Amino acid sequence: MNSKYTLLVCDGASCKTTHKANLAAGFKKVIAEKKLGEFVSVVKTGCFGICGQGPIVKVLPDDLLYVSVKQTDIEEIVEEHIKNGNVVKRLLYTDPFTQEPVEKQKGKKIYQKQFRIALRNCGLINPEDITEYIAVRGYEALASVLADKTPIEVVELMKKSKLRGRGGGGFPTGLKWEFTAKQPGNEKYVICNADEGDPGAFMDRSVLEGDPHSVLEAMAIAGYAIGASQGYIYVRAEYPLAIHRLNIAMEQAREYGFLGKNIFSSGFDFDIDIRLGAGAFVCGEETALIHSMEGQRGEPTKKPPFPSVSGFRKKPTSVNNVETFANIPAIVLNGADWFASIGTENSKGTKVFALAGKINNIGLVEVPMGTTLREIIYDIGGGMVNNKEFKAVQSGGPSGGVIPKEHLDTPIDYESLKQIGSMMGSGGLIVLDEDDDIVQLAKFYLDFTQDESCGKCTPCRIGTKRMYEILDRLTKLEGSPDDLDILEDLAVNIKNSALCGLGQSAPNPVLSTMEYFKDEYEAYAYRKVKHTYSIITDKCIGCTKCARVCPVECISGSVKVPHVIDESLCIACGACYTACPVNAIEKP
Amino acid sequence: MKINSRSELVELRKSLSNKITLRESGATTDDTIEILIGMATCGIASGAKDTYNELITVIEDLNLTNVKVISVGCLGYCYMEPTVQVCIPGEEPLLYGKITKDKAFELIEKVIVERVYLSDNLLIRSFDKAGASNE
Ligand SMILES: Cc1cc2nc3c(=O)[nH]c(=O)nc-3n(C[C@H](O)[C@H](O)[C@H](O)COP(=O)(O)O)c2cc1C
Ligand code: FES
Numbered sequence: 001m002n003s004k005y006t007l008l009v010c011d012g013a014s015c016k017t018t019h020k021a022n023l024a025a026g027f028k029k030v031i032a033e034k035k036l037g038e039f040v041s042v043v044k045t046g047c048f049g050i051c052g053q054g055p056i057v058k059v060l061p062d063d064l065l066y067v068s069v070k071q072t073d074i075e076e077i078v079e080e081h082i083k084n085g086n087v088v089k090r091l092l093y094t095d096p097f098t099q100e101p102v103e104k105q106k107g108k109k110i111y112q113k114q115f116r117i118a119l120r121n122c123g124l125i126n127p128e129d130i131t132e133y134i135a136v137r138g139y140e141a142l143a144s145v146l147a148d149k150t151p152i153e154v155v156e157l158m159k160k161s162k163l164r165g166r167g168g169g170g171f172p173t174g175l176k177w178e179f180t181a182k183q184p185g186n187e188k189y190v191i192c193n194a195d196e197g198d199p200g201a202f203m204d205r206s207v208l209e210g211d212p213h214s215v216l217e218a219m220a221i222a223g224y225a226i227g228a229s230q231g232y233i234y235v236r237a238e239y240p241l242a243i244h245r246l247n248i249a250m251e252q253a254r255e256y257g258f259l260g261k262n263i264f265s266s267g268f269d270f271d272i273d274i275r276l277g278a279g280a281f282v283c284g285e286e287t288a289l290i291h292s293m294e295g296q297r298g299e300p301t302k303k304p305p306f307p308s309v310s311g312f313r314k315k316p317t318s319v320n321n322v323e324t325f326a327n328i329p330a331i332v333l334n335g336a337d338w339f340a341s342i343g344t345e346n347s348k349g350t351k352v353f354a355l356a357g358k359i360n361n362i363g364l365v366e367v368p369m370g371t372t373l374r375e376i377i378y379d380i381g382g383g384m385v386n387n388k389e390f391k392a393v394q395s396g397g398p399s400g401g402v403i404p405k406e407h408l409d410t411p412i413d414y415e416s417l418k419q420i421g422s423m424m425g426s427g428g429l430i431v432l433d434e435d436d437d438i439v440q441l442a443k444f445y446l447d448f449t450q451d452e453s454c455g456k457c458t459p460c461r462i463g464t465k466r467m468y469e470i471l472d473r474l475t476k477l478e479g480s481p482d483d484l485d486i487l488e489d490l491a492v493n494i495k496n497s498a499l500c501g502l503g504q505s506a507p508n509p510v511l512s513t514m515e516y517f518k519d520e521y522e523a524y525a526y527r528k529v530k531h532t533y534s535i536i537t538d539k540c541i542g543c544t545k546c547a548r549v550c551p552v553e554c555i556s557g558s559v560k561v562p563h564v565i566d567e568s569l570c571i572a573c574g575a576c577y578t579a580c581p582v583n584a585i586e587k588p
Numbered sequence: 589m590k591i592n593s594r595s596e597l598v599e600l601r602k603s604l605s606n607k608i609t610l611r612e613s614g615a616t617t618d619d620t621i622e623i624l625i626g627m628a629t630c631g632i633a634s635g636a637k638d639t640y641n642e643l644i645t646v647i648e649d650l651n652l653t654n655v656k657v658i659s660v661g662c663l664g665y666c667y668m669e670p671t672v673q674v675c676i677p678g679e680e681p682l683l684y685g686k687i688t689k690d691k692a693f694e695l696i697e698k699v700i701v702e703r704v705y706l707s708d709n710l711l712i713r714s715f716d717k718a719g720a721s722n723e
Contacts (some may be wrong), residue, residue, distance in 0.1 A: 008712075009611065043705040046668060046685060046686070049714025114715030122664035123626055123673070124611055135604035143594035209628040210661015240627050257590035265592050300669070330718045364664035366715070380714065398629075 005082055008058040012047030013360035014383040016055035020153040023055050026074045031082070039081050041086065041172030044291040049112055052379045053093070062105060065093035074434050110393040113375050114340070118203075118326040122210030127245050130252035133213040139258045142217050143333035144223060147268040149194035156223040160336035167193055167284075168399065168425050169501075171346070173328075174319055179308040180226040183316035188228040190219050191312065191319045192291075194235035194242070194275055195284035197450060198397030200428040203352040204322035207209055208242035208365055211326065213330045216272060216315050218328035220259065223270040226318050231272040234289050236279040240478070246274060281398070286311075286319040288312030299456045300500035321426070325350055343369035351424065355454035357393075357431035362380045370411040373403060377431060388433040392516065396425025398445045400453075401512025402438070417554035421512040423505070435574055435587065443471040445509040445585055449550040453502065460503030463494040467510060472522040475572075481525045488535075490513060514535055528586055533577060535578040537562045539584035546576035546585065557584070595607050614679045621655045621700060623685075624673040628662035634669035642692035643672075655700060655703035668711055674699050 005361060009024040016022070019386040027042045040322045050058045053067040059081060066077065069100050092101035096111050116122075125132035133139070145154055159174030180188060192215060198203040210214065219231040235243055251274055253259040263270045276295050282288045283298040290312050293300035311317025329350060332337045338347050348368040353376065356362055367376060373393060377383065384390055390403040401422040403410070406479030414424050430439070470487045473479040491507035491514075498504045514521055523529045535546070535555075540562035547555040547563055554570050557563030565576070577585045591597050610616040610694045623643060640697050643657045655714065663671050668685025672695070684708055685694055698706050 008705075008710070010712075011708070041704075043707045043710060046665075046683075046711035047714060068633050111712060112716045116715050119640045119664065120717045122661040123624065123671075124608070126658050126661070127661050131604055132607065134601050135608045137601060138590075140594070140601070141595060147594050206628055206630075206662040206664075239629075240714035241632070255589065257592065264594060264597075334718060361665070361667050363666035364662060365662075367647075420691060451655075 004061040006535065007040060007042045008045045008060065009042060010046075010054055010056040011044035011046055012051065012054070012382055013385075014047060014051035014378070015056060017383075017387050023057065023069060023071070023074065025076065027057075030074050030078045032077060032513045034083065036078065036082055040078075047382050049114060049380050051382050052375075053338060057532075059193050061086075063167040066091040067093045073111060077402045080385050113367060113371060113379050114365055115350055115368050117330050117339075117342075118323045119210070119273055119364065120205060120330060121146070121214060122206060125211065126383065127210055127212055128248050130213060130256060132248070133211070137333060138329075139217055139253075139256075142220050142224075142258065142327035143264050145266055145332060146264050149182060151225050151227060154221065155323050157332065157336050158225070158328075161331045161339040162346075163331060163334075163378050164347060164414065166323035166327075166426070168396070168423070170346065170424060173320060174326055176320070177222065178227050179306070180228075180316045180318040185229060185308060187313075188226055189258065189312045189315060190228045190231035191286075191289070191307075191317055191318040192224065192231065192233040192322060192325055193284060193289060193319050194220055194233055194239070195289060196236065196239075196322070196426065197279070197281035197284040197452075198399075198426050198428050200354060200356050200430055201397060201426045203364060203427050204355050204462070205239055205242050207254045207322050207326045207352075208239065209245055211247045212242075214329050215322055216246075216249055216259065218252055219272055219327035221261065221328055221332065222318060222320065222325070226316070228318075229269045229271070231270065232275050232293060232312070232327070233272060234275045234277055234283075234293060236395055237276045238279050241576065243274060243276070250274075261341075268489065270449050280454070282454045283446070283498070285502060288492045288500070289319065290317065295352055297454075299454045300502070301562045302499060323427075336479060344413045346415055351427060353427045353429045355381050355429050355431070356438070357429075358388060358433040359383070359431040360385055367412075371491055372409050372411055376412075376429070377408070381431070384433055388435065391432045391434050391436055392434065392438070393432040395428065395440065396423040396505075396508070397428050398449050399501065399508055400425045400439075401508045402432070402516060404516040409509065421508070421515055435577060437438045437511045437572065437574070437587065437588075438520045439475055442510045442513045443468065443475055446471055446506070449502065449506040453506070457497075457503060458500035459497040460492045460499065460506065463490055463498070464503070466490060467507065468493070474521065477492075477524065477527045477529065480524055481522070484514075484521055484525050487521075493525070532565065532567040532572055532588055533574070534565055534567065535563055535585045536584050536586055537564075539582055541582055541584070545579045545581065545582060549575040549579045569581050589624065610675045610677060611673070611681055613635045614628065614675065614677060616677045617678055619654050621652075621677065622673075622675040623655065623657045623695075623700075624659065624660045626655060626663045626665075626669065626671045627659035630662055630666050631670050636670035638689040639672070639687055639692055642689045643696065646693050646696050650701070652700065654694070655696075664715070667713060676700070676703075680714065681713075682699060683713055684709040685711045 057066040155178045164170040205383045249252045283292045286302045288300040307317040353368045392404045396445045446468040450468045453459040453460045542560040554566040606616045671685045
C-alpha cells in the first residue's frame, strides 16, 4: 500500500446506524488536523460480522482490531497509534475464549460467528471445473472410503458424527443409511432431495450452483455405504443453473472415473441421473417425491413403510437432502469426532440459513448449531433495517412458526426450536419488524399451503382452505371473536389427522403466531384494527414514491400535490409506509 | 483422464495446490492474479454476468496477461451482489461488493494496477470455514 498505515473503518449498516457513528469522516478530520495525511489512509469497509462489538476499526499493517470505537476515541488512536506507534490497549479486540486482548491479529483470525462446512467451497472454486474441486481435496473422501473402509464402517462413521438430516426433519443420517443397508436385496437407491420448496429458501440451490461435486461425491459415498449403484437427484425445473452445473459436473466426474464402473479400481460402480420436478411443495416430501420420480402423481403415502424399506421402485432407498450431502465429504476427511465437536448436545455441526426480511445483511449464513438468534440477527445479520424494533423471526417456512423477542437468546437446534413452537425446517429465516402484521403473515403461509396441498387427505385439502378463509375474513374485518376458537380447533385437528408432513405442519404458522401474538388476532376479531393505510395530507410532499410502489395502484395524486389512498382497495401491505421519505403515511 | 487410485488423485491435487492457497491466503509460487466473481443465480440476477464480461474486456484492453477472471458460486453476501474476490500473490485476498459493470474498470485500475483499496466496496470475510485444502 502507498501509505504507512491503513485504517479499515467499518461502514456496515449496523456500525453506521446503530452507533450513529461516522467514524471514517472523524478519522479523516483528525488526521488532516494533525497533518498525518501522508502516513495513513482511511478506507471504509463492509461489516466484520461482529456488529455487537461495533464500531470496528482495523489497523494495517499491524493487523489488529479496535472494537467499540467511539467518536471520542479517534483522537487517542491517531495520536497514540499512528503518531507514536503505541497500541491503545483498552480498545483492543478480546479473544472470547482466552479473554486476552489480541495485539497481533496475524495468524489468529478474529473469532467469527459463522463457520462454513456445507458452504466451504461456495465462492472459492469454479463449479464448472472439476480440477478446482480436486484442488480442495475433492473426491479424496470417496477415494479413502473405498480404499480403507467397509460399507458398515462408513455407516458407523456417519452415526458417530451424529449428522442429522438438513431437509427439515433432523433424522440421523447414519441411522437412515443403516436401515437401508440392512434391507435384503441388491437393488437399492440413493436419492438427493433438491426440491427446496420453502418460499424464501435458497440454501440448496446455492450449494448445487457453487459446489455440485461435493453432492455427487457424497452420493457415491452413500451408495457405497448402503449398497446402491444408482443415485438420482430430484431437482425442481425452476433451478436451471443448478441443473446445468450438475450436468457438467456429472460429465466431468465420469471422465475422471469418479462416477461409472469400477471407481478407483475398487470394483464399486455408481452413477447418477437427474430427475426434474415441476416445483410442487409436496414433492419435497420423500414419499411424494418418489411417486413423482416413478411417473405417478406427486402424492404422499402413509409411512411406514419408510423409503429405506420400500422406496423408489419399491426398493430400499435413502433420501437425503442436498445440504446433508454437502457435509459428508468434510466429515470423512476431518473425522467424525471433529464434526461431533461442533454444535450442541443433540444437534451437531452447522446449519445454513437464508436470512431475509427487515435485516441489513441479507444473505446466506452458516453457523454452528447452538448459535442464538440474537447472534445471527445482530452480529452476522448486521441488525434491523433502519434500526427498527425487532418483532419476530419466521423460521421453517410454511411448516414452521415465529420466534418472538423473548426467545432471541435461545440457542438454535432441532429440539429448542420445536420447544418454542417453530422448527428448523430447511433454513429460511425471515426477520420481521414492528411494522409487520403477524396475522397477514399467517394468512400468507396458509394461502401457500392450501394452494400446495395435494388434496389426497380431507384434513389438509379442506381444513387448510377453511383456515385460510377464516384468516381472510379476519383481516378484512368481517370476522368475529368466535372465529379465533374455530381457527385454533381446526388447527389442532388438522395437525393430528393429516396424512403427511405438509398437512401436519401447515397449521404451525397459525398456532405459533396465536400463541405469541394473540392480541393482534383479537384486534382483528373485535375489529379494532383500522384496516388500511392512509396519508396525512399535511405532511405529504407529493413525491409520488408511495404511488409508484403500491402493488394494487390504489394511491393517486399529482406531483407535488398531497396523495390519497383509496381505502376500499388498500390491501395493507405497508409498501407505501416503507417508501415514504417524510413519514406522511399512517399505519392501520 | 481417468484417475485409478487415491495416490494418483493426491498427486494431481498437489500439482494444483497453488490455485487454492492463492485464494485462501495469497500464498503461491506464480504471479497469476485471480478475480473470482460470484455467479450463482443471485449474483447473475444482480448483474454479475455483465460485470464478468466487462472485467474481461478491461483486462484485454489493458493487456494484463497475468490476470484471470473465474466464475465461482455464491459467497453469501446477497446484500452486496455482485461480489468479487481479488487474489493477488503474496497479499491477503480481498472481497469487494456491489461491483456492477460500471465499477469494473475502477476495480482493476485501483486494486490491481495501483494496488490501493476501493473504499465503499470493500467487504470483510466474515466467516471461518472447514479447511478441506490441507491434509
Ligand atoms: C411438505 C414437505 C416438504 C418437504 N420438502 C423438502 C425439501 O424441499 N427438501 C428436502 O430436502 N426435504 C424436504 N422434506 C423432508 C423430506 O421428506 C425428507 O425428510 C428429507 O428429504 C430427508 O433428507 P434428510 O434426512 O437429509 O433431511 C419435506 C417434507 C415435507 C413433509
Ligand atoms: S461489524 Fe460493523 S456493521 Fe457489522
